[in-house]
Amino acid sequence: MSRRRGLPFSSVVTALAGFVLLWFTVPGIGPAVRAARADGVSGVFTATELVCVQHPGHESCTWTGAFSAPSGAVRDRVSLYGSDRETMLAGQTTPAVDIGRTYWVYGPGGSNEWVFTGLLLLLGAGLLAFSAYAARVVVRPRART
Known part of the structure; x- marks a missing residue:
């Protein structure tokens, strides 16, 4: 019988941090691009x-x-x-x-403010990707041997 383990709290916090970063960063992409191009x-x-x-x-x-x-x-x-x-x-x-x-x-x-916006976007997406990967690895049932 295989046991499913629950999602670790750290993965939930990581995913939440990624969502929050994206929530605040995504609306600023258009203005950052317009500012970069004047x-x-x-x-x-x-x-x-x-x-x-x-x-x-x-x-x-x-x-x-x-x-x-x-x-x-x-x-x-x-x-x-x-x-x-x-x-x-x-x-x-x-x-x-x-x-x-x-x-x-x-x-x-x-302006160069697009650099900071881009870094926050990458960080938010990276945190989400990492938490999704961790959830797949942790929650996956173990194979029987």
Whole structure:
């Protein structure tokens, strides 16, 4: 008589972690690709305020301001992705692309945020694949001898 063993708790946790990663990452694939390609409405970003956050031993800053599209539409309170303390001065303008993100516009060269999104996607899929493999190995009944 063969005995089926239950699925180990670690496999369930691994599968859940994979699902959670994919749940949060998959919706960001389109915007990450658009940001990488700078695929959106071209316009001009005007810097108005430097916003900085202090971390232990590190400071992270970004410029916020207004994005003006050629149509005349203006979006206030957006940040220029990849900007920092040294990239601009208050009142300075630079070309930018609006890809549709609520709080961000991007430089005409795009961004590399797709790399992080891709790594999270691979990690989530890998965790699911690993938990599926572990479930197949553990739950499979042993052969009689």
